[in-house]
Amino acid sequence: MSALTVEKVWKEYGDQIVLEDVSITVEPRAFVALVGASGSGKTTFLRLLLGQETPTRGKILLDGVPLPPEPGPDRGVVYQRYSVFPHLTVLGNVLLGMEMSGSRHAARLFGKRRAAAVAEAREMLAQVGLDHVEQKYPAQLSGGMQQRLALAQALVMKPRVLLLDEPFGALDPGIRAEIHALMRRLWHEHPMTVVMVTHDMAEAFTLATRVVAFERRRDRPEEKLRYGASITRDIPIWPPRRAGLPSLIRPGRDGPALAIPQSE
Template sequence: MSTIVLDNVWKEYGDQIVLEKVSLTIASRAFVALVGPSGCGKTTFLKMLLGEEAPTRGTITLDGIPLMAEPGPDRGVVFQRYSVFPHLTVLGNVLLGKAFTGSKIAARLFGASKRSAVEEARQLIADVGLAGSEDKYPAQLSGGMQQRLALAQALIMKPKVLLLDEPFGALDPGIRAEIHVLMKRLWHETELTVVMVTHDMREAFTLGTRVIAFERPRDRPEERERYGALLSRDIDIWPPRIAGEPSIFAPDRDDPVMPLGLAQDDLAPTQGDNP
């Protein structure tokens, strides 16, 4: 399980209020898209979920336990700027988290633990569509391939929560569409709760199970420091998207496999039906 609960959360920097009165429950395995104008606190909200920032007031819990005051392995993150290490190969980048877990001083794996980690990393690299690129360096990869690598790097630690900070904003539309398909598949196949910041409304409604908007209701220059952004909209996607289950209303190529006995053609209009 990976249920996130925010109770009356405020975030202030000195006299400046960034977010106020945020109370929210994010169900386990939801895919929440955060939208809103620039500067309304979306990234600050994400940093609080990561543990990089602490709420000024209020509490945030994960499965009933207060979040640690620093990022932990239960939360993975992917940024718009690829968080990969240029001096490491694709395989080396994906293995790094495992290496630090195995030996925090040497950051190396040995023996059976190394063989197991390498096998797991190679499978994950294949899962994100980078099979055959294990020995390449990030500079040899396209932007879309680097973002796939960043996803594999985050997922190798099996986080409960995956945080995405505008991760696809710099990609060309065609590559972004491919990454959307990959992201939906990973969400269906893994035990992940996903929280994504995006400025792209279409992306929010394409990927999310729920779209949450932040807004500053008082945004005049003299009010910006005294009043923070509020949660202004909370929209559940209809028909509902449920992780691991196909949609019988609007099936598409990235849905999970249809249940046995129900083929894709069964959902298409037959001759004589209304389109």
């Protein structure tokens, strides 16, 4: 399970109110796109879900349990700026999380445990189409390949919730379309809930199961300190998209292809 429950959350920095009375329930395996103008609190909300920030008021629950006060392996994150380590190879980047969680003091695995981790990392690289460049360094990869690597880094830790902060905004349109197709496939294949911040409305409606808009209802200069942003729209996508299930309308695009019986 990976249900998120946000109950009457406020976030304030001193006298500045950023988020005001935000409540939302995100069902397991949903793909939620957060949209809104710059400064409407989308990234702050994502940081609250990650655990980088704590609510001033209200609470956030994952499967009914309060979120820990710091980031953990149950929540993966991918940023617009590729969060990869330039001194490590592609394989080393994907291995690092498993080594650090499996051996916190040495940050390195040995013997059978390392062999199993290497096999798992290579399987993940194959899923994102990078198995042929595992010994290259990030500087030798294109932008699209680096973003695939960042996705592999996050997904190899098997997060229950994957958080995406404008992850495809810096990519060229053609590469972005390829990454969108990859993201759809990974969402269908991995048991996770996805929450993505984007300024691209077409991207939001292409990928998400619902689109949630953040907005400051009171945005005059003299009101910006006293009032924060809240959710003003929550739009379910039609026809519904469900992880692991084909779409009856566009089975090849919005979900796994429908199995067609072969005539004998």
